[in-house]
Amino acid sequence: MPDAHPIADFGAAVAEVVRSIPPAHAMTYGDVAAVLGSRASRAVGRVLAFEGADLPWWRVVRAGGWFPTGHEQRALEHHRAEGTPLVEGTAGWRVDLRRARWSPDVEDAS
């Protein structure tokens, strides 16, 4: 698996996974953590808060498809622009994980 930069930190691994998410798709924090072999969903959020400046963090959502706390509006704008399947709920808009959920190990086998 060719990678331009050395990956040795949890944050770097999270960054790679998030970047591997194609448009119109999304993953949950738990899924990303599972890909890394851990359940550190919280640590994933922490990484996105720091590295997310250059990452499509809006493609990573909470369990159920809702956007991260405090960034719902920001993520919503991105998803509307990307064309991610959204569903309207009483609490607002959420990602339709039934269609948008995606795993990096399915198509990105390199």
Place this chain on the structure above:
DNA sequence: AAGTTGACTTTCG
């Protein structure tokens, strides 16, 4: 070295 925090998840009431 030990305790607290956090862009979370899951289970029990």
Place this chain on the structure above:
DNA sequence: TCGAAAGCCAACT
């Protein structure tokens, strides 16, 4: 079905 509590992992103090 909805709400609160405990659980987990990694980073920071």
